Amino acid sequence: MLGASRFDRPTLFYGLAHFGKSLFWYSSEILFAYYLSEVSGMPAQYMGIILAAGFIAGAAADLILGRLLMKTLSNTLGAARLQTAGAVASALMFMLLFTGALVPLPYRLAFALILGLGFRLAYALYDLPQNALLSLATRDNDSRSRVSSLRLFFSGAASLIVALSVGPLLTANLHLSSAKRFFILAVILAVTAVSTSFGLWRVVHGRGQGAQRPEATPVSYIATLKGLPRSLWVIIVSTFIISATVSCFGKVEPYYATYVLKSALWGGVIITSASLGTALSQPVWAYLSLKFSRLTVSSVASAGLALSTFMFWLSAHVPVIAICCAFLFGCASGGLGMILWAAFGDVVSRGNHQVVGTSYGLLTAIIKIALAFGGLMIGYGLSLFDYRGQASAGLVAFMCVPALAGALTVLAFSIVGLRSDKERLL
Numbered sequence: 001m002l003g004a005s006r007f008d009r010p011t012l013f014y015g016l017a018h019f020g021k022s023l024f025w026y027s028s029e030i031l032f033a034y035y036l037s038e039v040s041g042m043p044a045q046y047m048g049i050i051l052a053a054g055f056i057a058g059a060a061a062d063l064i065l066g067r068l069l070m071k072t073l074s075n076t077l078g079a080a081r082l083q084t085a086g087a088v089a090s091a092l093m094f095m096l097l098f099t100g101a102l103v104p105l106p107y108r109l110a111f112a113l114i115l116g117l118g119f120r121l122a123y124a125l126y127d128l129p130q131n132a133l134l135s136l137a138t139r140d141n142d143s144r145s146r147v148s149s150l151r152l153f154f155s156g157a158a159s160l161i162v163a164l165s166v167g168p169l170l171t172a173n174l175h176l177s178s179a180k181r182f183f184i185l186a187v188i189l190a191v192t193a194v195s196t197s198f199g200l201w202r203v204v205h206g207r208g209q210g211a212q213r214p215e216a217t218p219v220s221y222i223a224t225l226k227g228l229p230r231s232l233w234v235i236i237v238s239t240f241i242i243s244a245t246v247s248c249f250g251k252v253e254p255y256y257a258t259y260v261l262k263s264a265l266w267g268g269v270i271i272t273s274a275s276l277g278t279a280l281s282q283p284v285w286a287y288l289s290l291k292f293s294r295l296t297v298s299s300v301a302s303a304g305l306a307l308s309t310f311m312f313w314l315s316a317h318v319p320v321i322a323i324c325c326a327f328l329f330g331c332a333s334g335g336l337g338m339i340l341w342a343a344f345g346d347v348v349s350r351g352n353h354q355v356v357g358t359s360y361g362l363l364t365a366i367i368k369i370a371l372a373f374g375g376l377m378i379g380y381g382l383s384l385f386d387y388r389g390q391a392s393a394g395l396v397a398f399m400c401v402p403a404l405a406g407a408l409t410v411l412a413f414s415i416v417g418l419r420s421d422k423e424r425l426l
Helices: 009-039 044-068 076-097 105-136 141-170 178-207 221-227 230-261 264-280 282-291 294-315 319-349 353-382 394-419
Strands: none
Touching: 009 044, 009 076, 009 105, 009 141, 009 178, 009 230, 009 353, 044 105, 044 353, 076 105, 076 178, 105 141, 105 178, 105 319, 105 353, 141 178, 141 230, 141 264, 141 282, 141 319, 230 264, 230 294, 230 319, 230 353, 230 394, 264 282, 264 319, 282 294, 282 319, 294 319, 294 394, 319 353, 319 394, 353 394
């Protein structure tokens, strides 16, 4: 049903639903850390603990729900219905989460921790079924390449919307307080997410998809892990590395805008440029993925990510050049994300449909564990130096060094894979 062409109706609705879900993802990635420490007034270490606890809870939810909901996640109609329910639950938690700055100070830590956990649990119900559709509702590698590319296009568009909000959220020249501005944004994003997820459910329901596969029987995670081919483990490890390292760039960027550039405008333009790169480059990555192997495209994307990150590091104090480097960063990170998701979908679709839910649960759990590690690293790192004062220049290295290391590691994996004739790793 999905990926027959790039802009057929079901594929477009899937992309829009992914856009709605990505608004939550990028808001929690780019804005939540800043909201906790700078708007809610929490110490950086507490912020890191809250982020990490939420991601760990989300990872556990992915693993548990991937198995408990195996029957639902083995057919397209059940998956589409579940992602709508998850969108509603996530929207409620998300809006409450951004009321934390209005809670009395003695209760803010507990409030943020509880609501953060609630949001991550609800998001697992939203995220898992949408991801499973990448394998359940596509026919071949080409269709998965199209869907993965469209996912990343709309993911980039969502990142762009969140990035465009950075300037208005950080500026001090508006009548509304920062806390109220964050909450208004949360309401707008929540409405968008629920409406787009409902649209996907309606188009899948209208096509009557969901009865084409036999009923799934319980498969343990031990059995799933034993059945995973080597190629899938390479994808999972690469995804962990990229998630843990590249995410530091976006999370630290609002701090960089505030304390290094001292300009909400330039900071907003730079993060917007990265989002534009992710979205606008997707047709190119889709074309390359149809012409070349997954490993070749992965090598190009990871090399581009390393180069653009290094160039940003060198030019971070020159906003015009930094904007160009951020655009290339977005292009490369978007391409790498697209190829990893498409490759994962390829391998899962060739296996037993009974383990689609557990396989995607494992991948998303790994991503969230990686992000938890990144959140702890950011919280701890920011506590080591006076990033609001004379040591603010260290924020640039904090943005770039992890992303550069991650890109070089995945590049090494890709080169080793290209030189091996024994097995196509991706």
